[in-house]
Amino acid sequence: MTAVRWLWIPLTIVGIAMIAWGVRIGRPGIIEQQAKALCTACIGLTVE
Amino acid sequence: MADGRGRLPLHLRTRRFVQFIAAFGANALFLYDLRFICVPVLNCWACPVASFACPMGALQSGISAMRGALLLPFYVLGTILAVSAVIGRSMCGFLCPFGLLQDLLGRIRRHTARVPRAMGYLKYAFLIVLGIILPYLTFTPWFCEFCPQGALEGGIFQPLLHPDLREWIGAWWYLKIGILAAFVIASIFVRRPFCHSFCALGALFSLCNRVSLLRMHYIREECTDCMWCVRACPAGIDPRTDLEGMNCIKCMECAKCPFGAIHVSSAVKCSACDAIAAKDDMP
Structure with a gap:
């Protein structure tokens, strides 16, 4: 199917556009803050 | 598939090496800090030396934030979409540290069982329930709560390095370690059980597996059913x-087929398929 063969192109473009929009609204900085904070859920700690 | 010197192509010879480099590269905080980038593999950001952010953790926190801002987590979803549209689920086969662990454990026994195919649908249930619905409703990253990679990289090493955290170790920590132990033991007897049936990130990558630029082709005419x-x-x-x-x-191990029945190619062109079609067209 020819359409399926080229589907990766619009998917990649949409993906890159979403990344660009995320960068524009400052998501990398927020993610960096969360990554540097201790993720108690990931570790399995029970914080009272 | 071998070249004139009897060697397999480079991409078929170097997977294990690439896996080790990737595992090291994702956990090299002592070299670089790139935690504003979501590396699209399952590498817990609670790991003391994680140098990238975990996409599942970032996705769930972005989904939790949706309730206030009505914004999709574009950055993480865009990363996953762009990568999977190009290489499908190859990240799992070549770069994921937890996949590497399962591969190595699977080599302990000569023969390992296969997970029933239908159990592969379970990972979509985990993605939707633990990765999307519950974080949206409860502001808690429920996939991370159960994730064995988090238990391995964060749950073990963080309390080891920071004794003050040990007072917060409770039943949930033991549950996570138990889940990790179950997958470690299972990986000795079954191939990649977590990747097959539980990984939410793998579930996301698999959505583009059949339409990605990187493709693999099975040529029935060359197959001897060996x-x-x-x-x-x-x-x-x-x-x-x-x-x-x-x-x-898409680890490409099957592309080492001694009869050349499976090929790595692209969505745009498959040279092996074209060669066989041309051979069929010859009088």
Whole structure:
């Protein structure tokens, strides 16, 4: 199917556009803050 | 598939090396800090030396934030979409540290069982329930709560390095360690059980597996049904029927087929397929 063969192109473009929009609204900085904070859920700690 | 010197192509010879480099590279905080980038593999950001952010953790926190801001987590979803549209689920086969661990454990025994194909749908349930719905409703990253990679990289090493955290170790920590132990033991007897049936990130990558730029082709005419590919597949699938399916991690191990029945190519062009079609057209 020819359409399926080229589907990766619009998917990649949409993906890159979403990344660009995320960068524009400052998501990398927020993610960096969360990554540097201790993720108690990931570790399995029970914080009272 | 071998070249004139009897060697396999580079991409078929270097997977294990690439896996080790990737595992090291994702956990090299002492070299670089790139935690504003979501590396699209399952590498917990609670790991003391994680140098990238975990996409599942970031996705769930972004989904939790949706309730206030009505914004999709574009950055993380865009990363996953762009990568999977190009290489499908190859991240799982080549770069994921937890996949590497399962591969290594799977080599302890000569023969390992395969997970039933239908259990592969379970990872979509985990993605939707633990990765999307529950974080949206409860502001808690429920996939991370159960994730064995978090238990391995964060749950073990963080309390070791920071004794003050140990007072917060409770039943949930033991549950996570138990889940990790279950997957470690299972990986000795079954091929990539976590990747096959539980990984939410793998579930997301698999959505583009059949339409990505990187493709793999099975050529029935060249196949002798020797089952070499079935025995070689680290994901435990049958490449003759499930190649590029939801459980295929595009590790390309089956492309080492001694009869050349499976090829790595692109969505744009498959030279091997064209050669066979031309041979069929010859009088």
